Amino acid sequence: MGVEGDLFHEPSGEVGRLLPRSAGDAVAAASRRSNVVMSARWATNVNGWLLLLPSAVLLVTFTHYPAVATFIGSFFSTPKGARPAVFVGLDNYQAMIEDPIFWQALHNNIIYAVSTIPLTIVLALFMAVAVNAKLVGRSFMRLAFFTPTVLPMIAVANIWLFFYSPGYGLVDQVFSVFGVPAHNWLGDEHTALACLIVVAVWKDAGFFMIFYLAALQQISPNLSEAAALEGASRWYFFRRVTFPLLMPTTLFVLINAIINSFRLIDHIVVMTRGGPNNTTALLLYYIYEVGFKFWDTAFAATLTVVLLVLLAAMALGQFIFLDRRIHYQ
Amino acid sequence: MSQIALQNVSKLWDSTAAVDGVSFETDPGSFLVLLGPSGCGKSTTLRLIAGLEQVSSGRIYIGGEDVTDLAPAKRRIAMVFQSYALFPHLTVSENILFGLRVRKTPASERSRRLDHVASLLGLGALLGRKPSQLSGGQQQRVALGRAIIAETPVCLMDEPLSNLDAQLRAEMRREIRALQQKLGVTMVYVTHDQSEAMSMADKVILMREGKVEQAAVPDRLYAQPATVFAARFIGTPPMNIITLEVAGGTTIIANSEAPILPTPIDALLLGIRPEDVIIAEKGISARVINIEYLGADTVVTCVVGSQFVTARVAGKAALTPGESIHLVLPPEKLHFFDAANGRRRDEVSAIATPDTTNFVQKVLV
Known part of the structure; x- marks a missing residue:
């Protein structure tokens, strides 16, 4: 008032x-x-x-x-019942360095990031260029590519859980046509992480496509006409003009993709719970386990600090190193 | 040097014709201007010549070769876009060299041609800059440079000066014309600005609603407009178009006593340029309704009968609105058009000229 x-x-x-x-x-x-x-x-x-x-x-x-x-x-011990938290200095960090599961989670996460990010970006760019062209049913295509982004992550994870089911799941049904025997995709240490990577690419590519599509529509059609008059092939034009002009979008998408890859938890909770044998435990899922299943809150805080520092360093590095090489309009 | 010819070229968007049966040809090394109001199909015609659009029917020839079905790059043309279409992330020199790189011209040849073009257009100091760091006029020069470095026999320009201010536009107009003559290329230039067309062209194609209204050299377009549209489009202020009527065996200005022809001819329009109208002691009675002083001359708008007549007189005219004055319309300066289809009727001028002077004087005295 x-x-x-x-x-x-x-x-x-x-x-x-x-x-x-x-x-x-x-x-x-x-x-x-x-x-x-x-x-x-x-x-x-x-x-x-x-x-x-x-x-x-x-x-x-x-x-x-x-x-x-x-x-x-992260500098205190976990309070338990009658024993309050006490200052322990860097003990939690020492414990973390000695914890093999932390290193495995970090290793898993790096593999996950290194495979999802390039795949997602390339696919998003490819889809954006495809639906930016003049073709019949283009708005239907855009909708189709964007749909995975709209669906709730838990629902998506459950659908894929069915796809990967051994024997009667969609993947095995398709493979059985070619005579490939049934396989427990999510239960096998060698394939579980790959399965999660496929889901992530499928889900994020459509989302990033929207950003690329918006950026593509900012590029004047006169540029491609000018290049066509000079005899530039479509690939040459893409490489020399379209892609450099999309770099600001790529940087934005890249940072988001990295953050997404270190932030993933929903799919793991629904599909694998970090198993088998921790092969799909990513950092955030491990933090969740330590903090809310084992109730070791101080150790979870330590892991969180490390995750935040990692993400901040990567975002900063990208802005600093890539910014110089990017043309902003 | 290359001749360009269009034969009955049409372009349909759905069912509407943007370009409708256009035919014309240019002489090699000449400057052709496609002129017309917005939406008349001049830019579409240019894009058809460039191959950026496909014709719906008709043929296009460049240098005697049928290029109708060739890709743009195979037509040996260069083009300057209205938006300049510079690559924003490339420097001036990379922009200019874009086409040579595409065609894998050897590096020594590239730098030789770049030096030549840069000195021709005064771009030497700007070669390392990005387009966003250039003024509109400099961007225009880069676009020109990219077009001429290809050394193609034909250059197409789509309203290249429309984004520049008036002073720069006049300067670039002279420069482009000089460049075209120096390089001897065949130029096709699209504009809606009649003064650009008149000052630069060897030949003007005036277009309207997808059709060629008149194709002529600039002075003929001005002196003998083929239609009312051509007459009104060229010249500032535009030509007076006056409705005539038949009265008592003669032809007069509608609702007036002003005699024009000694014989009765129906459905006729009279055209006269404002600079040809003379304000005199004796002549057709008129009343001044508006005076517009422009410095070097004054545009006086009068009413004769039910018709407006605009006169352009040198200096400042000592007239006031409402004043009664007398106008003389010299017979040799009159243009006659058919009121129904707007076409020029030269036979009326022919019968008019010898007798009219005597007739008009007799009636008025």
């Missing part, structure tokens, strides 16, 4: 100053002027802060405070 009061009060003060009814009024108005200006500035500040308050409260409560608390928590 205070905000409204201020807003309505101000303009009427303005009118009062502009239209003094008598000489006495004018003098009084002049002496009030500096006060009015001061209070106007104060009111603007208060209004601004009030407008920011709702989102600031949310950010501090759910992002900034937890991040700081996690960082501090």
Whole structure:
């Protein structure tokens, strides 16, 4: 209500100053002027802060405070019953370095990232170029490519769980036509992670396609005509013009893809729960297990700090190294 | 040098014809301008010549060869786009050399030609810059450079000056014309600006609604417009088009006493350029309704009968709105058009000229 009061009060003060009814009024108005200006500035500040308050409260409560608390928590032991948390310095980090499952999760995550990211980006770019061309049923194609993004991740994971089911799942049914024997795709240490990679590529490519499509439509068709007049092939034009002009989008997509690959948890919870034998335990899933299954919150905090530092370093590195080589319009 | 010829070329979008049975040809090494208002099909015609659009019917010849079904790159043409179509992430020199790189021209040849083009267009200091760091006029030069470095016998330009300010436009107009003559290329130039067309062209193709309205050299287009549309499109202010009527065995300006022809001819329009209308002591009675002073001359709009007549007089005219004045319309400066189809009727001018002077003087005195 205070905000409204201020807003309505101000303009009427303005009118009062502009239209003094008598000489006495004018003098009084002049002496009030500096006060009015001061209070106007104060009111603007208060209004601004009030407008920011709702989102600031949310950010501090759910992002900034937890991040700081996690960082501090990683230097303390896990509180248990009668025993409160005590400062242990870098002990948690020492334990992490000695923990083979941490290294396996990190290793899994790197394999997962290194295979999903290039595949997703190449596929997204390819689909965007395809649906950007003038072809019949192009809006249907766009919708089809985008659908996986719209579906809830849990639902997607369950659908794929069925696809991978040994014996009667879609994958085995298709393979049985070619005489390939039934296989427990998600239950085999050698194929489980690959199965998750396929799902991630399938899901993210359509999402990234939308960004590429938007960027492609910013490129003037005159450019391809000018290149066609010079005799440039479509591949040459793509390589020399389209792709460089899409680089800002690629950087954006790349950062998002990396964050996504270190953030994945839903599919694992539904499809493998990190198994078999931790071969599909990615970092975030491992953190979840340590924190909320084993209730070792201090160790989970330590792992979280490491994950955050890794992600921040990669994002920063990309912006710094790639930015110089990118043309922004 | 290469001749360009279009034979009955049409381009349909769905069922509407953007270009409708257009035929014309150019002399090798000449400057052809496609002129017309927006939507008249001039840009589409240019894109058909370039091969960026496919014709619906008709044939296109460049240098005697039928290129109708050839890809753009096989037609040995260069083109400058209205938007310049420079590659924003490439430097000026990379932009200019784009085509030579595509065709894998040897590096020594590339740098020789780049030097030549850069000095021709004064781009030497800008070669390392990106298009976004250039002014509109400089971008225009780069686009020109990319077109001429290919050394193709034909160059097409689609409203290349429309994004420049008036002063730069006049400068580039002279420069492009000089360049075309120096290089001896056949130029096809699209514009909606009649002064560009008049000052640059060897030949103007005036287009309207997908059809050729008149194809002529600039002075003929000005002196003998073939239609009312051509008459109104060329010249500023445009030619007066005055409705005539038959009265008592003669032809007069509608709803006036002003005599034009000694014989009665129905459904006739009279055209006269504002600069040919003379304000005099005696002549056709007119009332001034508007005066527009432009510095070097003044445009005076008058009413004669039910018709408006605009006169352009040198300097500042000492007239006031509402004033009664007298106009002389010199018979040799009159153009007659058919009121129904807008076509020029030279036979009327022919019968008019010898007797009209005597007739008009007799009636008015």
